[in-house]
Amino acid sequence: MTKIETPGADLPLQQLERVVIRFAGDSGDGMQITGNQFTQTSALFGNDLATLPDFPAEIRAPAGTRPGVSGFQLQFSSKDIHTPGDAPDILVAMNPAALVVNLGDLKAGGTVVVNTGAFKTNDLKKAKLDKNPLEDGTLDGYRVIPVDINARVLDALVDSPLKTKEKSRCKNFYTLGLMYWLYSRPLEPTITWLHEKFKKRPELVEANVIALKAGFNAGDIRELFQGQYEVPKTDELPAGTYRNMMGNDAIAMGLVAGAKMAGLTPVLGSYPITPASTILESLASYKHFGVVTMQMEDEIAAICAAIGASFSGSLGITSTSGPGMALKTEAMGLAISAEYPLVIINIQRAGPSTGMPTKVEQSDLLQAVFGRNGDAPVPVISCSRPSDAFQLTIDACRIAVQYMTPVILLSDNFIANGAEPWCLPDIESFKPFPVVFKTDPEGHQTFARNEKGARAWVKPGTPKMEFRIGGLEKDVEGNVSYDADNHQAMTNHRHNKVAAVAESIPTPELDGPDSGDLLILGWGSTVGILTQAVETAREDGVSVSRMHLTHIWPFPKGLDEIFSKFKAIMVPEMNMGQLTRILRGEMPQHNFIPFTKVTGQPFLTTEVVAKIKNVLEG
Amino acid sequence: MTDTATTTLTKKDFVSDQEVRWCPGCGDYAILAAMQKYMADSGADPANTVFVSGIGCSSRFPYYMNTYGFHTIHGRAPAVATGVKVANPDLSVWIVTGDGDALSIGGNHLAHILRRNLNVNILLFNNEIYGLTKGQYSPTSPVGTKKKSTPLGSVDRPFNPIAFALGCNATFVARSVDTDAKHLTRIFAAADAHQGTSFIEILQNCVIFNKDFYNKVVDRSVRADMTVDLVPGEKIVYGADKDKGLRFTASGLDTCGVDDAEVWDPSTATVSQAFAISQLDTDPDTPKPLGIFRAVDAQIYDESVREQVEEAVSAKGEGKIEDLVYSGDCWTVG
Ligand SMILES: Cc1ncc(C[n+]2csc(CCOP(=O)(O)OP(=O)(O)O)c2C)c(N)n1
Ligand code: SF4
Ligand SMILES: [Mg+2]
Numbered sequence: 001m002t003k004i005e006t007p008g009a010d011l012p013l014q015q016l017e018r019v020v021i022r023f024a025g026d027s028g029d030g031m032q033i034t035g036n037q038f039t040q041t042s043a044l045f046g047n048d049l050a051t052l053p054d055f056p057a058e059i060r061a062p063a064g065t066r067p068g069v070s071g072f073q074l075q076f077s078s079k080d081i082h083t084p085g086d087a088p089d090i091l092v093a094m095n096p097a098a099l100v101v102n103l104g105d106l107k108a109g110g111t112v113v114v115n116t117g118a119f120k121t122n123d124l125k126k127a128k129l130d131k132n133p134l135e136d137g138t139l140d141g142y143r144v145i146p147v148d149i150n151a152r153v154l155d156a157l158v159d160s161p162l163k164t165k166e167k168s169r170c171k172n173f174y175t176l177g178l179m180y181w182l183y184s185r186p187l188e189p190t191i192t193w194l195h196e197k198f199k200k201r202p203e204l205v206e207a208n209v210i211a212l213k214a215g216f217n218a219g220d221i222r223e224l225f226q227g228q229y230e231v232p233k234t235d236e237l238p239a240g241t242y243r244n245m246m247g248n249d250a251i252a253m254g255l256v257a258g259a260k261m262a263g264l265t266p267v268l269g270s271y272p273i274t275p276a277s278t279i280l281e282s283l284a285s286y287k288h289f290g291v292v293t294m295q296m297e298d299e300i301a302a303i304c305a306a307i308g309a310s311f312s313g314s315l316g317i318t319s320t321s322g323p324g325m326a327l328k329t330e331a332m333g334l335a336i337s338a339e340y341p342l343v344i345i346n347i348q349r350a351g352p353s354t355g356m357p358t359k360v361e362q363s364d365l366l367q368a369v370f371g372r373n374g375d376a377p378v379p380v381i382s383c384s385r386p387s388d389a390f391q392l393t394i395d396a397c398r399i400a401v402q403y404m405t406p407v408i409l410l411s412d413n414f415i416a417n418g419a420e421p422w423c424l425p426d427i428e429s430f431k432p433f434p435v436v437f438k439t440d441p442e443g444h445q446t447f448a449r450n451e452k453g454a455r456a457w458v459k460p461g462t463p464k465m466e467f468r469i470g471g472l473e474k475d476v477e478g479n480v481s482y483d484a485d486n487h488q489a490m491t492n493h494r495h496n497k498v499a500a501v502a503e504s505i506p507t508p509e510l511d512g513p514d515s516g517d518l519l520i521l522g523w524g525s526t527v528g529i530l531t532q533a534v535e536t537a538r539e540d541g542v543s544v545s546r547m548h549l550t551h552i553w554p555f556p557k558g559l560d561e562i563f564s565k566f567k568a569i570m571v572p573e574m575n576m577g578q579l580t581r582i583l584r585g586e587m588p589q590h591n592f593i594p595f596t597k598v599t600g601q602p603f604l605t606t607e608v609v610a611k612i613k614n615v616l617e618g
Numbered sequence: 619m620t621d622t623a624t625t626t627l628t629k630k631d632f633v634s635d636q637e638v639r640w641c642p643g644c645g646d647y648a649i650l651a652a653m654q655k656y657m658a659d660s661g662a663d664p665a666n667t668v669f670v671s672g673i674g675c676s677s678r679f680p681y682y683m684n685t686y687g688f689h690t691i692h693g694r695a696p697a698v699a700t701g702v703k704v705a706n707p708d709l710s711v712w713i714v715t716g717d718g719d720a721l722s723i724g725g726n727h728l729a730h731i732l733r734r735n736l737n738v739n740i741l742l743f744n745n746e747i748y749g750l751t752k753g754q755y756s757p758t759s760p761v762g763t764k765k766k767s768t769p770l771g772s773v774d775r776p777f778n779p780i781a782f783a784l785g786c787n788a789t790f791v792a793r794s795v796d797t798d799a800k801h802l803t804r805i806f807a808a809a810d811a812h813q814g815t816s817f818i819e820i821l822q823n824c825v826i827f828n829k830d831f832y833n834k835v836v837d838r839s840v841r842a843d844m845t846v847d848l849v850p851g852e853k854i855v856y857g858a859d860k861d862k863g864l865r866f867t868a869s870g871l872d873t874c875g876v877d878d879a880e881v882w883d884p885s886t887a888t889v890s891q892a893f894a895i896s897q898l899d900t901d902p903d904t905p906k907p908l909g910i911f912r913a914v915d916a917q918i919y920d921e922s923v924r925e926q927v928e929e930a931v932s933a934k935g936e937g938k939i940e941d942l943v944y945s946g947d948c949w950t951v952g
Contacts, residue, residue, distance in 0.1 A: 040947060043949070044947055046951070239951050241949070241951075244946075257942070260939055288927075288936065291927070294700065294704060301700070304690065304694040304697035305700045305704070307698055308688070308703075310701075311701070311705075312703075312706040313705065313706065316705075333691075334691050423951075424943055460665070461666055462665060464665065466684055466685055467686065467687070468687035469689070470688060471691055
């Protein structure tokens with residue numbers, strides 16, 4: 001049974017430029033692993049790619065139900081691509097719930113691979129279906145490839161010593177093998193991964209490898225498909241060394257690098273929360289880089305521990321998502337008032353309250369910029385994609401230590417869990433920003449400022465520099481002061497210091513003509529979709545320019561001049577228009593048009609293109 | 619570390635240039651003076667000493683110590699101190715907190731710092747009242763406390779801070795009184811010497827909002843009979859003539875003569891004896907225990923956190939950014 005047969009060569013091989021594939025199954029079916037393996041293999045093969053995992057918040061929602069459906073979408077291409085694709089070309093549905101939840105997104109005439117073994121009466125009932133969608137015409141107009149994956153896996157594993165339940169769990173690798181065959185992908189990267197993953201359980205390695213190969217061979221032998229496809233490697237990626245990267249991993253690495261460039265020990269205080277936990281987990285595994293992590297009792301303790309670490313002369317860092325940000329606000333005020341560096345990371349998720357923890361939204365922008373008691377300004381930066389998160393995290397560290405201020409770094413669910421090829425930077429090209437602690441007591445004042453507006457950093461342990469500091473208003477000596485003029489002056493200092501950060505950040509580049517009827521202004525994880533939308537609109541003969549903000553507070557210099565050359569500036573964001581509000585407040589002279597979407601799902605390229613045309617015509 | 623520790627400092631060297639702003643007669647003054655003197659006498663290095671506090675009258679303490687000081691936010695001093703100490707385990711870190719700060723808003727952090735056994739000393743100034751916010755009852759006020767926010771008397775049962783700390787598996791737990799500088803100093807020294815979290819509840823007089831609340835136990839006229847000092851290695855005896863003792867029985871604790879009195883050992887493996895003693899003052903006729911309830915050794919959080927880092931560095935070699943970035947499955951284009 002385990003014999004591998006060479007795939008026949010008689011089926012036609014067709015070249016495609018790009019494919020969008022979506023794996024969907026029960027959250028227990030291992031669809032995220034399947035998707036990640038397909039991604040990794042395609043990356044190593046040399047495609048450009050972008051991914052969109054979409055999983056339920058519950059670890060194991062009741063099996064077979066619609067809320068339990070877990071999906072993973074991936075676009076891979078021989079061309080430079082920017083998004084995981086609007087509509088899948090092919091949907092792999094492991095059960096009825098996965099089929100009905102995802103079918104509506106599939107391209108007209110698209111292909112559905114269905115696991116017919118999971119369409120028994122009971123399965124249909126769990127998915128709340130009266131009729132079998134395989135038989136009631138639901139799939140009319142699609143190309144359906146029925147495969148009883150449940151049965152095929154057990155067939156392939158007759159000789160395996162595993163229990164039936166464990167054998168069944170290999171069905172995602174059978175499915176993966178089938179897709180590898182269809183898209184002519186090599187099996188080796190996944191086989192290597194399996195050996196590493198199940199090092200301690202060789203019988204699992206063997207079973208999964210057999211399932212993978214059986215799936216691969218089935219494509220060929222059973223002639224399920226009319227032919228194979230190939231998506232050649234892309235030659236559009238710039239030369240360099242690449243690695244497939246997810247946003248949270250890039251942030252974790254950026255924190256290590258940023259702290260090193262500052263010459264400080266990174267000290268993370270964190271409390272687990274979706275979708276930020278993997279930053280804590282990654283950093284905890286980087287101990288040999290000198291990283292200190294503390295899983296604290298809540299988000300308040302987490303930021304307070306980070307502030308304490310900065311007080312001691314380390315780089316305090318805290319990572320969380322929206323609900324955790326809410327808890328951290330009072331402590332942020334302390335770091336703002338005492339003027340300590342601190343990197344605060346918010347991986348945004350859909351809100352309010354607990355909201356939709358695994359879905360994407362950009363609705364914490366106003367909270368980041370303004371959400372504290374008192375006039376309490378902090379610089380706010382946002383990653384746009386996994387491949388810029390490393391560099392922007394380093395920049396957050398730089399701003400924090402150079403300006404002695406907390407910095408909020410925003411990311412979101414889409415960046416955190418999405419993956420794309422990352423052209424690895426030349427580490428030497430980064431300019432370090434080593435911190436010099438003040439040790440000379442001569443004429444020292446705790447709140448004397450340098451040309452950037454930053455006060456000097458003195459570490460406890462330094463002789464003759466003892467100081468007391470806190471959240472009460474203080475004068476230049478650091479002594480508590482309720483003096484009216486002093487409070488105005490200190491408030492101005494804090495404000496000006498943050499405003500001065502603008503001097504140290506680049507003006508974003510324009511994509512397209514530097515004047516015209518419409519500028520698309522985005523921020524955060526919409527970058528790929530907006531890039532794609534603008535390209536598509538241009539192919540349709542529409543003239544439109546695009547700009548993307550990474551540094552949001554303060555705004556970079558030069559925006560007013562750029563904006564003044566456009567009749568309208570459309571601001572697409574996954575919230576109710578938060579950036580638009582800030583822009584209107586800061587630059588009321590321009591015509592900002594909000595374009596908002598709050599579904600927990602990213603924009604579709606088609607939606608943005610339609611809106612562009614609509615605005616230009618209207 | 620500096621060499622100032624070798625030159626002799628006096629109490630004055632630990633007095634900051636800030637004007638002390640507590641109400642005249644406040645118990646905080648005496649605690650401050652005792653601490654400044656203890657620091658000088660024990661040869662503490664001001665440059666290496668940090669006082670971290672929350673918010674409250676008591677939490678103003680760091681401003682008056684000529685050491686490093688961090689006046690943080692309400693209830694969070696234990697969390698801030700955790701970062702301070704983990705980032706630099708060489709610092710001598712003291713937390714100053716109040717009954718509201720530590721046991722209301724900061725109860726969670728207090729529980730966790732005690733559980734973790736961070737190597738710091740906590741001074742909880744218990745005046746059984748919210749001083750700074752002008753006299754509302756606190757989580758240590760007895761049932762029936764009539765204050766502005768409880769005109770008909772409070773109806774919630776108070777925390778016993780000692781029992782709270784013991785319940786959190788604290789490794790050093792003690793109680794002292796603001797007015798007894800000698801006792802305070804002895805407890806400071808024991809706490810300072812203890813490796814791990816040292817928790818000291820200090821009964822503190824708020825002359826404005828809860829004046830002399832503790833007089834029924836600590837007033838000179840009754841103190842000998844109404845308090846019992848737990849001194850490690852000594853018999854548990856009290857009374858003006860030291861003629862009354864305590865001994866452990868199957869059901870808990872019993873009064874007895876001096877001969878039968880138990881020799882106090884706060885380092886026993888189980889916490890049950892300390893806990894039984896902590897419950898003494900629920901009975902108005904039995905003495906309120908002071909002194910050292912518990913002193914045991916356990917794994918220390920800050921040390922362990924740093925050790926893991928050091929071990930990882932020595933096992934894998936100090937990682938470089940390049941190694942981190944250029945790892946995993948990479949491929950080359952062009
Ligand atoms: C978040 C927050 N909530 C409320 C307060 C108001 N507040 C300040 S101190 C305090 C209680 C202090 O009581 P305690 O800790 O017993 O200190 P004491 O003043 O008695 O020394 C309160 C409620 C605050 N500063 N911050
Ligand atoms: S209010 Fe009470 S605790 Fe506060 S300073 Fe005055 S006497 Fe002391
Ligand atoms: Mg109090």
